[in-house]
Amino acid sequence: MNNKLRLVAIQLLIVLNIFALFLLLFSKYIVLPFWIQPLGRMHPALLHFPIVILILGVVMGLRRFSGQQEVNTSFDRYARSLVLAGALLAGVTVILGLFLSKESGYSGDTLIWHKWAGASIFFMSSIIFWVSDKTWYQKSLAWAFGSMLVMVILFTGHYGGVLSHGENFIIQPILAHIKKPLVPIEKAIVFDDLIYPIFENKCASCHNLHKQKGELSFADTLSMLKGGKTGKLFVSGYPEISLLLQRVHLPIDDEKHMPPSSKPQ
Numbered sequence: 001m002n003n004k005l006r007l008v009a010i011q012l013l014i015v016l017n018i019f020a021l022f023l024l025l026f027s028k029y030i031v032l033p034f035w036i037q038p039l040g041r042m043h044p045a046l047l048h049f050p051i052v053i054l055i056l057g058v059v060m061g062l063r064r065f066s067g068q069q070e071v072n073t074s075f076d077r078y079a080r081s082l083v084l085a086g087a088l089l090a091g092v093t094v095i096l097g098l099f100l101s102k103e104s105g106y107s108g109d110t111l112i113w114h115k116w117a118g119a120s121i122f123f124m125s126s127i128i129f130w131v132s133d134k135t136w137y138q139k140s141l142a143w144a145f146g147s148m149l150v151m152v153i154l155f156t157g158h159y160g161g162v163l164s165h166g167e168n169f170i171i172q173p174i175l176a177h178i179k180k181p182l183v184p185i186e187k188a189i190v191f192d193d194l195i196y197p198i199f200e201n202k203c204a205s206c207h208n209l210h211k212q213k214g215e216l217s218f219a220d221t222l223s224m225l226k227g228g229k230t231g232k233l234f235v236s237g238y239p240e241i242s243l244l245l246q247r248v249h250l251p252i253d254d255e256k257h258m259p260p261s262s263k264p265q
Contacts, residue, residue: 009084016091017126023098024119032102040099044164047097050089051153054125057082058146061132065139080132087125094122104229106163110210114159120152166205191221199224202259 023030032040061079097118101111128145131137183193199218206213207228216228227233233244247258252265259265 006081006084009088013084013087013091013126013129016088016095017123020091020094020098020119020122023095024115027098027102030102032099036099037103040096040101040103043093043096043100046089047093047160050086050093050121050125051157053082053089054086054121054149055153057086058128058142058149061128062139062142062146065142076132080129083125083129083132087122087129090122090125094119104212104215106211108210110159110162114156114163117152117156117159121149121156124149124152163211166208166211202264205263206259 057079060075060082063075063079064073098115100106101115124145128149132142183189188194203218205211207216207218209217209219212228214228214230216233217223217226224233227243231243234242239245244258247256250257252261
């Protein structure tokens, strides 16, 4: 990376830090225009790149503390360039994620943890870049910063997975094969034992306390009875006009069909 491009990149990094901090602190006062929303939806597609680049840059940066001086200097130069590139991408990813969080359907503690943890990745990677050329930045400090960064990345990824796929997404295949005690039919409660497990398996990944698409949650009976922004799910005694049954019976290629065609039916 030549000096002029590097200077522009460093200035851009400063701007991204200021803009990200502004969005975090004043999020509740910001209303995004509709034409920015597609940018926010690019967040899931972009987020993997800074993770890989940052981890590679941090690992290569450790090379400077061993071996031949000339080789270490070369590794250090490449490592700092990777950390700079990763930090810039992390900044863009965080800003797009903050745009996405302004859409309806995202709320709760999980969103807050994911948002601040993701921002921490960006701020930490910026700090690592700015201090890694200092004389006091020694091996122990590099290991500490690198370990913290990896831990925050894992932490952020966990909460991002909960937002995108629901609770226990990673271990769901295991949980699905754990045999639950069967309730004798004469003791079964219709909703608790027969109906709710279907909602839990087919609907709750997008409609839960952390992610409420269409402002609808299947987390508990009160939330289901409340319905979402398009109305109540059920009209007692009138299944033909109940929104839930209407959406389930729409053609699978209809955009309003539920569950979405990409999900298990």
